[in-house]
Amino acid sequence: MAARSLTLLASLLAVVSAAPPPPCKAPTYALPLTGTGTELPPVSPGLALLKIAVGHGIQNYTCASNSAATVATGALATLYDVTNLYPGTAKTGLHPDAFNAISNAVLWGQNLPLNLQNAAAASPGTPSIPNVLGEADYGAVIADPFLAAAALPLPGVLPKSVPFLGHHYFDSNGVPIFNLVAANLYGSMNKTGNVKAPSTAGTGILSTGAVDWLQLSASSNAASNSIKQVYRVITVGGASHTCDILNAAGGSVPYTAFYWFFG
Numbered sequence: 195m196a197a198r199s200l201t202l203l204a205s206l207l208a209v210v211s212a213a214p215p216p217p218c219k220a221p222t223y224a225l226p227l228t229g230t231g232t233e234l235p236p237v238s239p240g241l242a243l244l245k246i247a248v249g250h251g252i253q254n255y256t257c258a259s260n261s262a263a264t265v266a267t268g269a270l271a272t273l274y275d276v277t278n279l280y281p282g283t284a285k286t287g288l289h290p291d292a293f294n295a296i297s298n299a300v301l302w303g304q305n306l307p308l309n310l311q312n313a314a315a316a317s318p319g320t321p322s323i324p325n326v327l328g329e330a331d332y333g334a335v336i337a338d339p340f341l342a343a344a345a346l347p348l349p350g351v352l353p354k355s356v357p358f359l360g361h362h363y364f365d366s367n368g369v370p371i372f373n374l375v376a377a378n379l380y381g382s383m384n385k386t387g388n389v390k391a392p393s394t395a396g397t398g399i400l401s402t403g404a405v406d407w408l409q410l411s412a413s414s415n416a417a418s419n420s421i422k423q424v425y426r427v428i429t430v431g432g433a434s435h436t437c438d439i440l441n442a443a444g445g446s447v448p449y450t451a452f453y454w455f456f457g
Contacts, residue, residue: 221282225454226294226427228392234409234425235387241422241456245377246280247273247359248346249426249451250300250307252332253405256444257437264434267444268364270339272307273374273453274300274346275359294428296352297450298396301430303348306448309335318448324399329435329445339363343375362453369413372424372455379455381421383410391429398431399448405432420457428452 223243227233251271255264278286281293305316312331319325345355360374365382372381387409395404408426412418432449434440 219282219284221280221287223280225425226452228389228407230390230392232389234389234407234427237425237456238411238423243277244379244420244455244457245275245359245374246277247374247453247455248276248296248300248356249273249362249453250304250346251362251449252306252308252334252446253432253434253449254333254444254446255329255434255440257440257442260438260442262437262442264437264440266434268368268370269362269432269449270308270334271362271449271451272340273359273362273372274356275376276356276452279352279356297428297430297452299348299351300346301396301398301448301450303351304346306332307341307344307346308339309341311335318399324401326400329400329440329447330443332446332448334446369415370410372421372453374421374455378419379421379457380417380419381410381424381455382413382415382417383421383424384413385409386411395428396430398433400431400435402431402435402447403433404429405449405451421455423456425454425456426451427454 249271253269254267256267257264279288281287281290302318302321310316311333315327315331317325340361343358345357347355359376362372365371370383388406391404397403410424412422429451432447434447
């Protein structure tokens with residue numbers, strides 16, 4: 195699946211680049227659907243799209259015992275601005291299939307953009323020979339988890355680098371934060387909806403499956419700046435092994451996803 199998606203994205207980009215430019219009109223933005231019959235709640239009335247990002251990072255988990263269920267304890271991700279690549283955008287918009295394949299291409303085409311405790315865990319390997327390590331090896335340096343801000347290059351896949359947008363993390367109270375420093379946008383959010391990723395979603399480097407799609411809404415602490423809702427969609431990887439496999443230890447799992455921001 196991953197190799198096919200990378201090849202598909204590259205071939206679609208070649209076709210699109212050879213085609214005549216599309217007419218200059220604003221694209222019609224539509225949130226992706228799972229196609230399973232169960233979808234996330236719709237965007238609240240009156241909100242408009244602010245940004246679309248692809249996020250690349252890790253999902254964190256803990257286990258109370260071998261027989262317990264894994265508990266998600268947050269995430270760390272670097273966010274890149276792909277708004278101008280959305281299908282229908284004049285001059286820069288991609289074919290819909292190429293756009294939707296970006297999250298899978300980023301997972302396999304870029305090292306984890308985090309300061310990891312084990313530097314050997316940064317490389318994803320390849321879809322045919324993934325760099326599979328224990329979940330404990332993918333943890334970030336807690337005091338300084340993020341690398342210096344930089345654009346996302348995917349040579350041979352995307353025609354140009356994708357600009358850095360910001361970071362996603364959880365604060366000391368376990369609240370999901372989106373700090374889009376490049377756009378002066380900030381969101382302090384609560385989860386207000388989730389659905390399972392479709393069965394066709396990429397299972398990730400550890401073949402553990404894709405994390406859920408989410409709707410998040412601005413929390414009541416008035417900390418958000420313009421961001422009112424966030425949708426996490428087209429997820430790749432990020433799901434954890436069960437606690438018996440983890441031997442009651444915690445861990446982190448690489449993932450990518452699209453994040454749609456509304457305000």
